[in-house]
Amino acid sequence: MCQQPTNDAEKQPSLHHARRNFLKQTSALTALALAPSVVMKAAEKKLDEKAAGFFEQKTLNIEVNGKAHQLSVEPRATLLDVLRENLHLTGSKKGCDLGQCGACTVHVDGKRVLSCLSLAVMQNGKKITTIEGLQQGDQLHPMQEAFIKHDGFQCGYCTPGQIMSAVACISEGHAGTDNEIREYMSGNICRCGAYPNIVDAISEVAKKGGSRD
Amino acid sequence: MLLVKWLKKEAPVINFDYVKPTTEQNALTACKDPLAQFIAGGTNLVDLMKRGVTNPEKLVDITGLPMSNIEQKGDNIFIGSLALNSVVAEHELIKKHLPLLSQALQAGASPQIRNMATVGGNMMQRTRCGYFYDLSMPCNKRTPNSGCGAKEGYNRMHAIFGASDKCIAVHPSDMCVALAALDATVLIANGKLLRRVPFKDFHKLPGSNPEKDNNLLKGELITGVEVPINAAFAQHSLYTKIRDRASYAFALVSVAAALEMNGKTIKDIRLAMGGVAHKPWRLTTAEQFLKSKEATPANFKQAAMLALKDATSYGHNQFKLTLAPNTIVHTLHTLAGI
Numbered sequence A: 001m002c003q004q005p006t007n008d009a010e011k012q013p014s015l016h017h018a019r020r021n022f023l024k025q026t027s028a029l030t031a032l033a034l035a036p037s038v039v040m041k042a043a044e045k046k047l048d049e050k051a052a053g054f055f056e057q058k059t060l061n062i063e064v065n066g067k068a069h070q071l072s073v074e075p076r077a078t079l080l081d082v083l084r085e086n087l088h089l090t091g092s093k094k095g096c097d098l099g100q101c102g103a104c105t106v107h108v109d110g111k112r113v114l115s116c117l118s119l120a121v122m123q124n125g126k127k128i129t130t131i132e133g134l135q136q137g138d139q140l141h142p143m144q145e146a147f148i149k150h151d152g153f154q155c156g157y158c159t160p161g162q163i164m165s166a167v168a169c170i171s172e173g174h175a176g177t178d179n180e181i182r183e184y185m186s187g188n189i190c191r192c193g194a195y196p197n198i199v200d201a202i203s204e205v206a207k208k209g210g211s212r213d
Numbered sequence B: 001m002l003l004v005k006w007l008k009k010e011a012p013v014i015n016f017d018y019v020k021p022t023t024e025q026n027a028l029t030a031c032k033d034p035l036a037q038f039i040a041g042g043t044n045l046v047d048l049m050k051r052g053v054t055n056p057e058k059l060v061d062i063t064g065l066p067m068s069n070i071e072q073k074g075d076n077i078f079i080g081s082l083a084l085n086s087v088v089a090e091h092e093l094i095k096k097h098l099p100l101l102s103q104a105l106q107a108g109a110s111p112q113i114r115n116m117a118t119v120g121g122n123m124m125q126r127t128r129c130g131y132f133y134d135l136s137m138p139c140n141k142r143t144p145n146s147g148c149g150a151k152e153g154y155n156r157m158h159a160i161f162g163a164s165d166k167c168i169a170v171h172p173s174d175m176c177v178a179l180a181a182l183d184a185t186v187l188i189a190n191g192k193l194l195r196r197v198p199f200k201d202f203h204k205l206p207g208s209n210p211e212k213d214n215n216l217l218k219g220e221l222i223t224g225v226e227v228p229i230n231a232a233f234a235q236h237s238l239y240t241k242i243r244d245r246a247s248y249a250f251a252l253v254s255v256a257a258a259l260e261m262n263g264k265t266i267k268d269i270r271l272a273m274g275g276v277a278h279k280p281w282r283l284t285t286a287e288q289f290l291k292s293k294e295a296t297p298a299n300f301k302q303a304a305m306l307a308l309k310d311a312t313s314y315g316h317n318q319f320k321l322t323l324a325p326n327t328i329v330h331t332l333h334t335l336a337g338i
Helices: A016-025 A028-032 A036-055 A079-086 A142-149 A159-171 A178-184 A195-207 B002-006 B024-030 B045-050 B085-090 B092-097 B099-107 B111-116 B119-124 B175-181 B231-235 B284-290 B297-307 B320-336
Strands: A003-007 A058-064 A067-073 A105-108 A111-114 A127-129 B017-019 B036-039 B058-061 B070-073 B076-080 B185-189 B194-198 B221-228 B237-242 B253-262 B265-274
Touching: A067 A079, A079 A105, A105 A159, A111 A159, A111 B111, A142 A159, A142 A195, A159 A195, A159 B111, A178 A195, B024 B058, B024 B221, B036 B045, B070 B092, B076 B092, B085 B092, B085 B099, B085 B111, B085 B119, B092 B099, B099 B175, B099 B237, B099 B253, B119 B175, B119 B221, B175 B253, B175 B265, B231 B237, B231 B253, B231 B265, B237 B320, B253 B320, B265 B284, B265 B297, B265 B320, B284 B297, B297 B320
Parallel strands: A003 A067, A058 A127, B017 B058, B036 B058
Antiparallel strands: A058 A067, A105 A111, A105 A127, B070 B076, B076 B221, B185 B194, B185 B221, B237 B253, B253 B265
């Protein structure tokens, strides 16, 4: 099941643009116009920032959808960004990026969590499942089949998160009634309002005896 | 959520150092730096860092410490500070002895967040006041002495009890309301001895220094909470949460209630409210009034009026002056089965 680790470090895109954005926004630039001592401090800070880029990478070993990866990440990188930008698994969506919408839901060691509020560096040694890891070969996961059958989406942006949450909702034992499904799916927002069909899809899979994870 | 509207720009997270100690002592040492912070679930801290509200220079990841156990110790239930909110809510010991805590936890956040959030982190979460989150607005809690945007601003979610001129924010936790009602004790390590703080004294009122949410000192670490077992309360307890939508929203007001009945008479009672103050708000006057009285609608109404005696509104949250007593009465009615 678990393949050899691959070193994905070299595939990583530069995060320097993010650092530049930050520098633009700091008061350091305003301070440049004010006092020489402040200028020195600002310059040092800038140098520190650059130097930090070489030292702050942390080694991260994670297994994603059955495949082991060794990565080098900055502490500030979220699991969502590492999945999407480094591993190119773009199924998990960045909706609000603030833990309010659920579009980024993935499973970590079998538990559903929000990958946008998870620091990647804190997931060392953990097993991650994303929407890409649910199907087996060409065979869709029963929950994916059910979402298609019941039209459980319109634009589809929230769907990967909905499905990851739905699979967990059943495995946690919280899909007994439609009301229970609604309560335990409350962390996944759908702006298209496909809720009734999502509940139908989950209810059907639950009644068929759950689903494999 | 409204907060999305308030978010004006995306503030990239400033980089920081990250360490993951494996012993309590190393964790305490690592967190001695002035700008170091502990991180566990990160559901609030990472959010605050993304918005630029908090900018720690070092994060000390404490998830490697052995502090997630839940067990009965004599007449108490001990809950480790790293126990996940979802695990505590569904734990057999909690459901049996502390159903009020289980209910409160289930009422909070979403399943995904409960799978990440810890007991200690829940206690340490910051207010969700929109002015605290909005860097373009004044906020004494975020930037001391910058002013309070909420007092004369959009303060629908804000406090009706115990606020100060400096801050009218509320503590957003549901779990903490139940723990305050159940007379829990917070266990705190500081490297030398274990400090024990009554839960109701852990969080503080804003006063003149709203930047401090609680009485935890720098260099201290919450190791767990201890909650006394009370068989009568376990039989009769209820958490009522009123919010803008059916689930996954912070409380407008909430009530945690536990009753010990002797026939129709209330032998003992615990009452606390959420969404109304800078800390979980124990209704001690109402508790005193109801002790040894009959569980009647008139007595419940009288108790709710007493509880609201010192309440103040700030405009947009005036509805809470009606909603709060109604929620108290409703909760007690439901609990007493009348």
